[in-house]
Amino acid sequence: MPLRDMVVDEVRRLILDGQLHPGTHLVEDRLAEQLGVSRNPVREAIRVLGAEGFVTLSARRGAFVATLSAIEAQDFFDVRLALEPLGARLAAKAAGPDGVAQLEEILERARVAMEIGEHSALAELNSEFHARVFQLSGNEYLVCVAVPMVRRGQWLFRQSVARRAPDSWTEHRSLVSAIKAGDAELAEAESRRHVLAARAAFPRS
Amino acid sequence: MPLRDMVVDEVRRLILDGQLHPGTHLVEDRLAEQLGVSRNPVREAIRVLGAEGFVTLSARRGAFVATLSAIEAQDFFDVRLALEPLGARLAAKAAGPDGVAQLEEILERARVAMEIGEHSALAELNSEFHARVFQLSGNEYLVCVAVPMVRRGQWLFRQSVARRAPDSWTEHRSLVSAIKAGDAELAEAESRRHVLAARAAFPRS
């Protein structure tokens, strides 16, 4: 795995974990030194993170950890409300038994993580679950568009994970049931309910 | 404007114009020499183009111009069908008189381009129109997601531009009317009709 990709993963993790606060100036020299690499992989990683929306880029000024205001969070949920039900509907039509098994395995891991209060792992499992649904949709372009969105959603999810987690995973189970039954309409509806609930639970501005 | 961004624009243009065929191996040395820059800006540009989906990246093997198969085209239209009506609905609610004027200006330029048969310009105007609608929606996150999608759509649009253009721009005019009237429901419906028509007109596999 190229250093560049490791830098991408590491910096993204730092942002998602909250160790890099929004607005922070990502200085290439500093990052390179901290990660023990040269500036070149860092520069390329920053381009990728910029395209993913985790950092905002300003020519000749550098990269800054993106800020996600309350308004932008509502914007985010609007888009999610358009894409998630689509993914769920397609997944219900396209997913086979092995795909459903993958989802159920994630549900099980989430149940364990919830019992022992592993909030950080729970946030990652949430991302993994939604990304998996999109992958099961069989729509490659949707995956390209939605996976970065899911990653970005992880950022928001962490903020309300403790309060929302039980309901959230109950809704996930309902969605898996619908997909397992191959009921596209129901899956779409469950997905919509889930996103609306997530939006409602998000701390308002 | 940094060289890197100029390289992004130039290579993207080459791909959209069809001068770089799908599957072509983008060799950093060659590109750098052709564009008269060093490899470093080229490398960073390739990351951006990879994130935008115009090239597919393979570690240690390089970047290749993306191929858009017929199936992937249908995938693309599914996503577009989820996002475009959303953008149109939001734009109808948020766009002011100046925003509508911008759209009408694009319509006028397209009318001129169509009369003199400027197909290439027409394809760019199509992208500009749809991107503008998304921008008028006021949803910044939607813009981030949808603008790359529109660019990618330009790729498909060129293939059917001659046949579809008159109908397409008629539909665009209907959409602008709905936005101008602030009728969110109508705008959403017009947008949906437009995307469905585009999908139907696209050469099937």
Next chain:
DNA sequence: AGGTTGGGTTTCGCATACAATGTCCGGATG
């Protein structure tokens, strides 16, 4: 006192150089 301008410092942007890996072709071998 507030704004402005100047220089020093920081940081980005680009180029060049080197290392590592993948690819491809020719030859040896079963």
Next chain:
DNA sequence: CATCCGGACATTGTATGCGAAACCCAACCT
């Protein structure tokens, strides 16, 4: 004759160096 191996070449990955633009702070002028 097919197959496997090896080495040269091509290409990507990484590091370093230098020039230029932006930033910061202090001294100066209005």
